[in-house]
Amino acid sequence: MGVEVLDTELTEQRLNQLTQALGSGMFVHVRNMLHDMAPSDVALILESSPPRSRQVLWQLIDQEQAGEILEELGEDLKDALISNMTPERLAQATAGMDTDDLAYILRSLPDTVYHQVLQSMTSQDRHRVEQALSYPDDTAGSLMNTDTVTLRPDVNIDVVLRYLRQRGHLPDATDMLYVVDRRDQVLGGVRLSDLLTCNPSMSVRDVMDIELESIPVDMPANEVAQLFERHDWMSAPIVDSDAKLLGRITIDDVVDVIRENAEHDMMGMAGMDDAEDTFGPVVKSTFKRSLWLTINLFAALLAASVSNMFENTLEQFATIAILMTIVPSMGGVAGNQTLALVIRGIALGHIGQSNSRWLIGKELAIGCLNGVMWAVLVFAAVWLWKGEIALAGLIGGAMLINMTVAGLAGAGIPLILKKFNIDPALAGGMVLTTVTDVIGLFAFLGLATAFLM
């Protein structure tokens, strides 16, 4: 008999069983099922449940598991559950939490509850948390745990081994012990695997890796994630401005940053807040999404006011009105392709001052090539459909102009937004489609007015 082999259908099955048990009011059965699950699995079930089932499930879970489950949830859902908890229950739930998760939860609490939770902690925990809260969100400091085990360079490995056996336990996800001098500056690190395989008569200095790189506590979280990805790190030491060791970041927290940043870009490009809960309440979701739709209404009215300038032309030629959506549509798609490429490049740290000009040039060239190609195709399509060669020529000309603009705007807009510290994933798409809609309509209706009127 071996360990459990995971079945890909397991979660789906459990979710179905739970939903059925909930539906038929078998609450004791549900409580037992939840009790036997890992906190991360309970979190998944909560994330996947509609609001009403969630409330019931949340009442049925073990009080002792509440903290660990909260750690695993998305922001919107976590905030919703926290806001309904009493300060006592919160203090109980947060008792064993990692510093970084606890700091997140405290940050989101109203002032009075915050102080109540803080009061109920041991003074040591309170000190740790207050330190964690002093680092800004989205920096290395906010991802840091302070439970590092440190060594001195001149100790022998057999002394280290005896010390560890006495200590009896290492913090979760420890792959390396850091070596520091008297002033707490990091000299290197000793991997657990090297402790196990080296000759115990050697000293820490002989075994330690001095090529270790430390991360400054104020480095932005997304740069920390890029470094972990690039170097395949499991953990990294965090230092202050005097190179003194403050704590460590582990890969499991970095994975969350990578996932959140990627979600942020994907959701942001579609005009969504990445904290939005998939199974959240209808009215709240509607209002969260309305900012984007408001901006889009203005953009659509702007495009309509461009058409309005050519009212005479539209009055005389209904065919122009019929065809006028094609050029903006193609420009929008081509521009969005470039935009997605540039936003990914920024996220991966591939785009900087030295190559952004080259990149804009390249996308402009693709835009021109696209322009020629699609001008010819749309010319042919319209000529075949409407039989008017002049009209076909006009739409082809507008296509050439708009596709070129789309290439330039798709690369230029995110780079300009980034310069002004505006998130290109959030604002880029809306600015871009406004440009391609306005230029597309202006080019087609303007050419039509000039040549047909």
Add this chain to the structure above:
Amino acid sequence: MGVEVLDTELTEQRLNQLTQALGSGMFVHVRNMLHDMAPSDVALILESSPPRSRQVLWQLIDQEQAGEILEELGEDLKDALISNMTPERLAQATAGMDTDDLAYILRSLPDTVYHQVLQSMTSQDRHRVEQALSYPDDTAGSLMNTDTVTLRPDVNIDVVLRYLRQRGHLPDATDMLYVVDRRDQVLGGVRLSDLLTCNPSMSVRDVMDIELESIPVDMPANEVAQLFERHDWMSAPIVDSDAKLLGRITIDDVVDVIRENAEHDMMGMAGMDDAEDTFGPVVKSTFKRSLWLTINLFAALLAASVSNMFENTLEQFATIAILMTIVPSMGGVAGNQTLALVIRGIALGHIGQSNSRWLIGKELAIGCLNGVMWAVLVFAAVWLWKGEIALAGLIGGAMLINMTVAGLAGAGIPLILKKFNIDPALAGGMVLTTVTDVIGLFAFLGLATAFLM
């Protein structure tokens, strides 16, 4: 003197220095700079360089580093560099590679080169690689390394410690040794940290974690990634259908899967191939992107043919033509918000049979609410602008219809596509905007024709 503290501007600076040195033909200097960098940093520089600099840089790197650098590159760029290498150089570069990376490279080679590279390997390496190649891409097997260290349950820890010291080295990213029985079935795992802190007179059986979960070798890679994320694993054992240990997957390979899947969704929604190289050649990029634009041209012509059905209405009322882009535009944005939410939910494993009907209902409700809200607003805007209450009422009615359809389609389309095993991130956006464009135009022009003509 401590270890190097990373500076966030470092890569940017180095890239600038390299570009300058390349520009002034200081090739020996460049070669020395490259020699001193970690392979992952050289990979970043290659990814961030225009094609011409890349060719020169690639010539200047250490032959010995070539393999490690290739491992770190994106697919498009990796393929381009590999296709220009001689079989001898390839065999040399791939000598020390991880099995999973080597399998990737071999998969992408033409048959003749493939056999030449395979011939030049030691028979042990060849066996490992041939096994890795037998697992389909995008499954646990393709991410697996076979360099696992196993223990027997009845051995004492001090024997294990002696064995490890004799062995002298553990594979990279080893955080746990697996315990297997005679038939190689996994019984549990012993963490390195527990080996260091436990009493050496205990047996492996006393120390091992039996709650360990194994992953079947044919589990899809994205499900493996979900499990790692959810359980904060550093590594996991991979087993065959008889629960026999085949190898292990480590978090660094999973991070790549998470990143690639997230990129795939983000780029896919914008109609881009996620393998596309940011600084790749113009003509190749143009053709790669043209499939999406072709489909969009058909969608735009379909929308135009809807307008064409209402040619008479458009002939009589130029104002209708001016306003007709507003409703499709708002429907497209609202639908895309829902689409992004559902695609993320699918990626995170939150959406299954038990809750998809509820989700469609929720998004339909948001669509209705949106419809009422934006109908009122666009009614007010158009009434103020054009002063025609009938026209304002018509566009409001069309908005109500299209926003409701957008909510339904935004949730329904990705779920239906998923049922038919079509990637919703790739096809969803195009199908959705076609629906919202066609319905939006049809509703507005149809209502206008019915009430004004």
